Amino acid sequence: MQTDSFVQKGAAAKLAIPFSGAPKDFYFLLLPKATMLPVAAAIEPLRIANQVTNTELYRWYTMSEDGAPVTCSNGMTVTPDLALGQLQQDAEVFVCSGVEPQHAAGEPTINWLRREHRFGRRLGGICTGAFALAQAGLLRGQEFTLHWENQPGFSEMFPDLNPSPNIYEISSNLVTCGGGNAATDMMLNLIQERHGKKLAIIVADMCLHVRSGGQMAPQKSNYAVAIGSRNQRLLTALQLMQEAIEDPLSIIELCDQLDISRRQLERLFSRYLDQSPMQVYSDMRLSHAYGLMNETAMSVTEIALASGFNSATHFSRLFKRKFGASPHFFRKGWV
Structure with a gap:
């Protein structure tokens, strides 16, 4: 140069x-x-x-x-x-x-x-x-x-x-x-x-660039921005789910940690996300599995376990429903 x-x-x-x-x-x-x-x-x-x-x-x-x-x-x-x-x-x-x-x-x-x-x-x-x-x-x-x-x-x-x-x-x-x-x-x-x-x-x-405010700025928008709500219990629920991908919390455990009833939790998710808590949680774990499928050499069974699914068969069925192909076909690049 x-x-x-x-x-x-x-x-x-x-x-x-x-x-x-x-x-x-x-x-x-x-x-x-x-x-x-x-x-x-x-x-x-x-x-x-x-x-x-x-x-x-x-x-x-x-x-x-x-x-x-x-x-x-x-x-x-x-x-x-x-x-x-x-x-x-x-x-x-x-x-x-x-x-x-x-x-x-x-x-x-x-x-x-x-x-x-x-x-x-x-x-x-x-x-x-x-x-x-x-x-x-x-x-x-x-x-x-x-x-x-x-x-x-x-x-x-x-x-x-x-x-x-x-x-x-x-x-x-x-x-x-x-x-x-x-x-x-x-x-x-x-x-x-x-x-x-x-x-x-x-x-x-x-550069027409607004500085982030320092290296401590997070890479992703927080959940409040993503879902358009500042409901603290909903945000805490989403954070708890994200932190427990490999060992998922049950809905009872979520309710206990949030100190609310199951009915209240389901109302929150229905109102703001138009899904049940477990549907949202399952999507989080499947998205996590999708990333592992692309970026690791882990087996389908290992990915299922790392994403909180105890059954590889159940995981494969849900994965195909969400992404249009079974994990095995996806891994081979046939989609």
Whole structure:
């Protein structure tokens, strides 16, 4: 990439930043089927920071395992700048993954990440990049996150690792985000750390991006937003269900914890969700199973148990009713 491409002209008034150091280099390692949105969302704040200061504060490069083009999850192909190799000492690397992350990183990539970690490299993961970092053994004892959709499958593959529900996590040697626009929030935080709040605000405005309020912001909308209700008992019931997928609570246990009658609970769900409590609970568990079906090599029986179904036959029947195919046909890709 040519040096002059890192600083582009723009119409916005320039911000004077007193800075005389070397540019900060970021490398984005694209794995097969990487999600393009968070990669662009991470790079654009760097480009804009250079543009609004008319200074080469940042440089960015894309990589693939062997330097060959990478097909992203949307079918578009990206030709990277370089293959895996030796980098500048203070450069940072983000592993960018997306669909089917458990199969995305090859052995050369895993070994390269381990080597970079031994050299003291600050590493990161975007969207589902945490899968490769976990396969390299680099997440133990770390605060990290990945896209909420992929967290159940990740937890089944790596039961000793506990991803955060936050949109991003930043520590001294690890930077991860859940994908999408969370990558912009994460990079704005890094820009603010290095060059101050004023630049971060201007870059956010140029991106037409409303900042989340910090890394503690959750990835998913809360239940109140999702269902359009702030009824505390209903929200608590949904939260209790979500926290007990593998070992489901009975309706009696739910009522006991909520201190309401079964009739009151059923009225709440009927009024706001137009379903019974157990129908909603079953859908939650089937959605959990759907994720495991896509992202793990677990057997149908194992997935049934992990989703709170004691009978694989009963689970298969409900799965087919909801998703239009039995788990076995779904797993074989016949749908």
